Amino acid sequence: MQLQEILDRVSTYAPDADLDVIMRAYLFSAKAHAGQFRRSGEPYLTHPLAVAGILTDMSMDVDTIATALLHDTIEDTLVSQETLAEIFSPEIGELVDGVTKIGKLQFRSKQEAQAENFRKMLLAISRDIRVILVKLADRLHNMRTLESMRADKQARIARETLDIFVPIANRLGLGGLKTELQDLCFRYLHPDLYKELARAVADGAPERDAYIDRNCEFLLKHLSDCGIECEVSGRAKTLWSIHCKMVEQNLEFEQVHDILAFRVLVDDIGECYAVLGQAHALFSPIPDRIKDYIAIPKANGYRSIHTTVIGPEGRRIEIQIRTHEQHRIAEDGISAHWRYKEGHLALDQEEIQRIVRLRELIDAAKEVEDSDEFLQTVKIELFTQEVYVFTPAGDVKVFPVGATSLDFAYAVHTEVGNTCVGAKVDGRMVPLKYELRNGDTLEILTSPHQKPSRDWLQIAQTGRALSKIRRCLREEERERGKELGREMLENELKKHGVALAKTIRSGLAKRAARDLGLRTVEQLFLAVATGNTGLMVAVRALAPDINFEKSEEDETPLQAFMNRFRRRSTSPVLVGGEQDVLVGYARCCNPLPGEPVAGFITRGRGITIHLATCPQLLASDLERKIAVEWDSNVVARHHGELRVVCADRPGLLANISKIIESAGINISRIEAHNIGDEKSTIHLEVAVTDISELHTLIRGLERIRGVISADRVRG
Ligand code: MN
Numbered sequence: 001m002q003l004q005e006i007l008d009r010v011s012t013y014a015p016d017a018d019l020d021v022i023m024r025a026y027l028f029s030a031k032a033h034a035g036q037f038r039r040s041g042e043p044y045l046t047h048p049l050a051v052a053g054i055l056t057d058m059s060m061d062v063d064t065i066a067t068a069l070l071h072d073t074i075e076d077t078l079v080s081q082e083t084l085a086e087i088f089s090p091e092i093g094e095l096v097d098g099v100t101k102i103g104k105l106q107f108r109s110k111q112e113a114q115a116e117n118f119r120k121m122l123l124a125i126s127r128d129i130r131v132i133l134v135k136l137a138d139r140l141h142n143m144r145t146l147e148s149m150r151a152d153k154q155a156r157i158a159r160e161t162l163d164i165f166v167p168i169a170n171r172l173g174l175g176g177l178k179t180e181l182q183d184l185c186f187r188y189l190h191p192d193l194y195k196e197l198a199r200a201v202a203d204g205a206p207e208r209d210a211y212i213d214r215n216c217e218f219l220l221k222h223l224s225d226c227g228i229e230c231e232v233s234g235r236a237k238t239l240w241s242i243h244c245k246m247v248e249q250n251l252e253f254e255q256v257h258d259i260l261a262f263r264v265l266v267d268d269i270g271e272c273y274a275v276l277g278q279a280h281a282l283f284s285p286i287p288d289r290i291k292d293y294i295a296i297p298k299a300n301g302y303r304s305i306h307t308t309v310i311g312p313e314g315r316r317i318e319i320q321i322r323t324h325e326q327h328r329i330a331e332d333g334i335s336a337h338w339r340y341k342e343g344h345l346a347l348d349q350e351e352i353q354r355i356v357r358l359r360e361l362i363d364a365a366k367e368v369e370d371s372d373e374f375l376q377t378v379k380i381e382l383f384t385q386e387v388y389v390f391t392p393a394g395d396v397k398v399f400p401v402g403a404t405s406l407d408f409a410y411a412v413h414t415e416v417g418n419t420c421v422g423a424k425v426d427g428r429m430v431p432l433k434y435e436l437r438n439g440d441t442l443e444i445l446t447s448p449h450q451k452p453s454r455d456w457l458q459i460a461q462t463g464r465a466l467s468k469i470r471r472c473l474r475e476e477e478r479e480r481g482k483e484l485g486r487e488m489l490e491n492e493l494k495k496h497g498v499a500l501a502k503t504i505r506s507g508l509a510k511r512a513a514r515d516l517g518l519r520t521v522e523q524l525f526l527a528v529a530t531g532n533t534g535l536m537v538a539v540r541a542l543a544p545d546i547n548f549e550k551s552e553e554d555e556t557p558l559q560a561f562m563n564r565f566r567r568r569s570t571s572p573v574l575v576g577g578e579q580d581v582l583v584g585y586a587r588c589c590n591p592l593p594g595e596p597v598a599g600f601i602t603r604g605r606g607i608t609i610h611l612a613t614c615p616q617l618l619a620s621d622l623e624r625k626i627a628v629e630w631d632s633n634v635v636a637r638h639h640g641e642l643r644v645v646c647a648d649r650p651g652l653l654a655n656i657s658k659i660i661e662s663a664g665i666n667i668s669r670i671e672a673h674n675i676g677d678e679k680s681t682i683h684l685e686v687a688v689t690d691i692s693e694l695h696t697l698i699r700g701l702e703r704i705r706g707v708i709s710a711d712r713v714r715g
Contacts, residue, residue: 001046001053009056010065017062021088022052025066028087032077040148047141048072054137058174058332064130067095071134074100098131099138132168139165140177143184158188173300176331182240190243197239200253208236208260215312219262222282228274231265231324258308258316265324269294272321276305279319283309286316294322296388298398302330390441403461405434409444410465417465418472419446433459451476454663458699478526485525488535489542498543512541572634573597573609583607583628585638589614590714592638594691599628611714630690637666637687640694641713642701644682648674649706653682656707659700660686665693679708 003026007019029048036044052068060068066088073079074096085093143161146154162185169178187194212234220232236242237259245256264275272294279285289308297303304322311317322330387399389408397411405425409432410417423430424443436442452472460466490500503509504521513524516533527533539546572593573583583599589611591597596612601624609628610617617625646652653672660667669685688694694712701710 001049003049006049006052006056006065009053010062013056013059014061019062021062021066021092022069025069025088025092029069029073032073032079036076038145038148040145044072044076047145050141050144051134051137054140055134058133058137060130060133063089063092063095064134066092067099067130067134068137070096071099071138075103095128095131095134098128099134102131102135103138129172132172136165136169136174136177140181143181143188146184146188154188158185161185162189171300173302173329174332175302179238179240183238186240186243193243194239197243197253201236201239201242201259205236211313211315212260212262216262218312219264223264223275223278226274226278228271228278229267230271230275232262233265234260234262237261237318258318260311260315261318261320262311263320263322263327265322265327268323272305272323275321276307279307279309279321283311283317285309294326304330387436387438389436389438392441392443399436400461403436404432404459405430405436405442405444406432406456406459407462407465408436408442409446410460410462410468412444414468416444416446417468418452419448419450421445421447421450432456455696458696458703481529482522482525485527485529488528489525489538492535492539493543496539496543496546498546500542503542509542512538515541572631572636572638573599573607573628574631583609586610586614586616588616588714590639590641592640592691592694593630593689597628597630599626600624601626635689637689639668640686640688642684642686642694642698642710643713644684644701644710645675645708646680646682646704647706647708648678648680652704652706655704656682656684656701659704660684660697663693663697663700665697683713 003023007022010017010019010022026049030045033044033048038044038047048069048071051071052065055064055068070084070088070092073084074081081093081097083093084096139161142157146157149157161181166178166181166185169181216232216234220230223230223232242253242256242259245251246253266272266275276290286308289306291306294303294305303326304320306318306320308316308318311319387401387403389397389399391397391412397408399407399411405423406417406420408423409420420432422432422445423434424445425434425440429445452469454473456469457466457473460469486500493500493503500509503512509521509524513519513521516524516527516538518524518527518533524533524538528535528538583606584602585591586600586608591609591611591614597609598612598614598617599607599609600617600620602608607626607628644656646656653670657667657670666687667684668687669683671683672680673683674680686694686697688697698710698712701707
């Protein structure tokens with residue numbers, strides 16, 4: 001690629017562009033990289049020129065082309081962002097800096113660092129989409145010239161490209177770039193498979209080309225006889241897509257039938273359906289293989305009709321039908337939407353909408369502080385397949401496969417999500433956890449009494465819904481905390497004859513809060529509830545005049561009785577309807593509230609509570625068995641044990657304890673053992689209120705990446 005060619009290309013698609021910037025960038029880059037060479041032995045400058053060339057294919061504006069020429073100057077030479085801003089423009093300085101920053105990120109898969117880097121990358125996209133386009137072009141050229149790298153480096157770069165850059169290219173609708181990257185990744189990740197498949201495909205090429213030529217002509221003639229003006233082309237599918245098909249369906253190459261795809265391009269959408277009709281009249285379609293992405297476009301803006309048919313000579317072929325305009329968008333994605341207005345880049349309305357959506361997604365994910373969680377959240381949206389559902393007004397909404405009616409509710413509006421009690425799908429009532437199916441029409445049902453609960457985190461699948469639910473739960477926790485703190489203070493002060501309300505009215509409470517380094521009285525309540533401020537510390541600050549020694553002794557006989565009664569009445573088990581009985585829990589089965597239980601009358605140690613089905617209980621003297629039940633009015637902590645089997649992954653233990661803590665559960669013991677085969681078991685002892693809390697915890701643990709199983713252990 002030569003400078004002149006770049007200038008020529010830019011002036012074709014942007015006639016009034018200021019080419020001077022590009023020329024200056026070229027000269028600057030040539031000087032900066034003078035004397036540098038690529039591994040292949042070529043002068044370094046060939047690389048920025050090639051990257052700029054790729055971007056002219058996408059009809060990018062002059063600032064982007066200049067950025068491409070300059071993209072390695074900060075990294076490889078001594079130039080600073082400020083210098084570039086001064087010589088060119090602050091905008092170009094920022095763009096080059098953005099590309100440099102992304103370049104410094106190391107996307108080693110399966111490492112904690114990946115999540116944080118990915119997060120930065122997405123934030124960069126949301127700032128200026130051009131940064132990522134330059135980075136993608138840079139990566140494409142590096143992949144094209146990967147040959148000269150060491151084999152281990154080739155594999156690492158290819159892996160990173162497939163894991164990170166291919167999904168992003170897909171999301172931005174850059175079909176051509178994505179396909180080329182995929183085949184290049186395949187070539188370096190599985191060199192042997194690649195060679196074998198390339199040879200097999202090449203072997204059949206002459207015969208296949210003849211078939212394609214024959215039938216392109218046939219289709220073209222038939223369609224034009226029907227009065228449809230069109231362009232017909234055919235090709236073998238890419239090696240990567242054939243490889244994926246073989247892996248997914250466990251096939252040998254000889255068993256893959258539909259590796260041929262024909263493409264029919266027409267002028268308008270009406271003709272697309274006319275062509276579909278003709279195709280199905282000529283050839284029998286294969287059921288369930290018709291996809292109408294024109295009526296319901298993919299989230300990345302892709303529009304086309306796909307159908308697989310038994311084509312001429314009984315061969316399975318895929319036919320893709322779309323308009324010329326749709327084709328341009330399918331190949332060039334976001335860049336097909338660039339419009340030039342007075343020499344500046346502008347996007348059309350539809351594209352702006354799509355970028356807004358991407359930004360919303362990233363903004364929602366930004367609220368997630370933990371970068372691992374961020375990756376999960378964003379991955380869900382970026383990498384998975386989609387389902388399309390309708391609002392009652394007929395608007396299409398797109399969700400990842402597995403999304404539920406709760407996700408739909410949050411997509412409508414946060415408040416609708418927060419008060420959602422269920423939905424009607426095509427007139428039928430469904431629960432929150434209903435999994436969305438293509439073509440569903442959903443009407444969300446709400447209730448003013450509804451509010452998010454912890455198990456909603458298991459139901460929601462989209463990043464947006466999850467982050468809204470978490471936020472709501474956090475707020476509610478804070479509210480509850482404040483109330484609890486207020487109650488604790490009120491009760492404690494009352495013992496000493498002080499009314500909390502009075503200290504608030506007089507302004508004393510506010511002063512006390514300030515003295516304790518808190519901004520408001522409410523924060524004081526919260527601090528007391530969470531234990532950040534000791535209860536007695538707060539009491540002393542609120543009522544400095546109380547003499548504590550004395551009031552303790554002043555407990556009236558009635559108070560003393562009440563207190564003793566209170567202490568005793570905390571048994572969580574009712575024996576024959578009575579509360580005040582000495583009970584213990586059997587170690588053999590370690591029952592939890594919510595599980596069916598029975599009592600066993602011991603000699604001198606009161607009653608032992610067993611699981612109703614405990615073998616040890618069933619084997620013992622029936623005479624000494626007694627009916628017991630859990631007292632739902634008493635909430636107490638019970639001992640629970642879990643065994644978690646997981647992959648050896650750094651940070652996993654921290655993630656596990658974080659999940660447990662965020663569920664408000666106390667850990668009394670945590671112990672990890674390596675069991676070989678890169679696996680560990682983690683033994684956990686926790687204090688839970690009942691069986692459902694334990695089950696929720698188990699489900700939460702099972703959702704952590706790297707956790708293979710989580711089970712309860714008894715005795
Ligand atoms: Mn580069």
